[in-house]
Amino acid sequence: MAKLSSIQWDVTIIGGGPAGFFAGIRCAELNPELKVLIIEKAQQTLGKVLISGGGRCNVTHACFDPAQLITYYPRGGSALRGAFTRFQPEDTIRWFEKRGVRLKTEGDGRMFPVTNSSATIADCLRESAKKAGVTVQTGTSLQKVESLSENGFRLEVRNEVQEFHLQTKKLLLAAGSDPKIRDMIKSLGHAIEEPVPSLFTFNISDKRLEGLSGVSVESATVKMDSLTQRGPLLITHWGVSGPAILRLSAWGARTLFEKKYRAVLIVNWLGDTSFDKALEVLQRHKDWQENTRKKVSADPAFTQLPARLWKQLAYFVGEKNWGDISKAEIRKLAEELTMGNFEIIGKGQFKEEFVTCGGVRLDEVNFKTMQSRVVENLFFAGEVLDIDGVTGGFNFQSSWTTGWLAGTALASA
Numbered sequence: 001m002a003k004l005s006s007i008q009w010d011v012t013i014i015g016g017g018p019a020g021f022f023a024g025i026r027c028a029e030l031n032p033e034l035k036v037l038i039i040e041k042a043q044q045t046l047g048k049v050l051i052s053g054g055g056r057c058n059v060t061h062a063c064f065d066p067a068q069l070i071t072y073y074p075r076g077g078s079a080l081r082g083a084f085t086r087f088q089p090e091d092t093i094r095w096f097e098k099r100g101v102r103l104k105t106e107g108d109g110r111m112f113p114v115t116n117s118s119a120t121i122a123d124c125l126r127e128s129a130k131k132a133g134v135t136v137q138t139g140t141s142l143q144k145v146e147s148l149s150e151n152g153f154r155l156e157v158r159n160e161v162q163e164f165h166l167q168t169k170k171l172l173l174a175a176g177s178d179p180k181i182r183d184m185i186k187s188l189g190h191a192i193e194e195p196v197p198s199l200f201t202f203n204i205s206d207k208r209l210e211g212l213s214g215v216s217v218e219s220a221t222v223k224m225d226s227l228t229q230r231g232p233l234l235i236t237h238w239g240v241s242g243p244a245i246l247r248l249s250a251w252g253a254r255t256l257f258e259k260k261y262r263a264v265l266i267v268n269w270l271g272d273t274s275f276d277k278a279l280e281v282l283q284r285h286k287d288w289q290e291n292t293r294k295k296v297s298a299d300p301a302f303t304q305l306p307a308r309l310w311k312q313l314a315y316f317v318g319e320k321n322w323g324d325i326s327k328a329e330i331r332k333l334a335e336e337l338t339m340g341n342f343e344i345i346g347k348g349q350f351k352e353e354f355v356t357c358g359g360v361r362l363d364e365v366n367f368k369t370m371q372s373r374v375v376e377n378l379f380f381a382g383e384v385l386d387i388d389g390v391t392g393g394f395n396f397q398s399s400w401t402t403g404w405l406a407g408t409a410l411a412s413a
Contacts, residue, residue: 199355220269367405
């Protein structure tokens with residue numbers, strides 16, 4: 001530790017995650033003369049990389065058009081538009097391939113290392129940092145930061161044994177959503193959008209969903225207030241999940257937080273089929289002579305729906321035959337299929353992922369360099385910023401991009 005504190009560091013990076021490593025490597029490779037230090041409070045670096053994607057690491061997504069890519073970010077898309085023209089998923093793929101790590105694309109566009117092991121990505125980053133001459137210090141946390149204006153920063157850090165001070169000319173904060181780091185950012189004069197959960201499932205207790213855990217619909221439309229999403233929907237023990245729900249939770253993150261995760265979810269189980277069209281199909285099915293003596297619950301009018309789900313949605317009809325149900329019951333069934341109301345009573349967590357929205361306000365950061373517009377020689381990258389993407393490799397890509405841009409700027413004299 002005495003050695004660390006005796007060095008005048010050119011660049012110090014707080015956070016040994018994907019953004020911090022990418023920035024440190026880029027900076028040191030561009031300017032080998034610089035003394036670059038990464039400080040990580042955990043005992044090992046790249047912890048999130050190691051657990052992501054079920055231990056496989058969803059590195060990025062095979063979306064190579066910046067204009068389309070930004071549509072996967074509920075917050076930060078506009079700021080990232082220009083950034084993605086300078087470093088996007090194609091560049092990420094080349095970056096890792098140049099270092100001997102090949103990626104593969106799965107059917108849904110997610111990209112993983114061909115080894116199917118997140119350790120491949122973590123090892124590549126650690127080895128690249130070591131080769132570039134970056135110093136990495138784990139088990140050490142930032143306690144206080146003091147801006148010395150043109151002379152850089154004075155940092156107070158602590159490990160298990162002692163506190164000590166460091167001097168650095170430039171400082172990059174890439175410590176994710178650490179609340180202590182947020183407080184320090186505020187002390188430097190920056191505004192923070194307070195973080196709230198951004199990617200989660202919905203808790204719903206409703207007899208229409210009872211016993212249907214594991215049942216999925218390939219294309220459902222879900223609405224909450226003015227927000228609409230369409231895609232696969234999965235019924236769970238506690239409510240609903242799947243891509244459509246996760247996207248809705250991401251775009252509605254702040255609204256749901258303010259409502260204490262209580263709201264009305266409107267579900268169209270038939271995707272984009274309208275109420276009138278559903279009513280027409282149901283009436284035609286009812287009038288078809290061969291169907292009149294068939295039980296409604298056992299004879300779905302829409303074959304794309306799982307039979308178990310159809311039976312539950314038609315619960316109010318009872319054991320009637322198609323020929324015996326009334327016009328009012330036909331209309332009610334069309335409503336259940338295209339605009340069913342379900343009460344959200346809470347949220348769940350999406351697998352091992354925990355994504356938040358919130359962080360440094362984006363209008364206070366120059367997205368060409370990732371440098372602060374408020375404090376000289378201060379930079380930001382990764383999840384410390386008010387940027388979040390939906391699941392599928394988009395959060396890692398924003399970390400690679402902002403880290404690369406910050407590293408490029410930090411390398412300049």
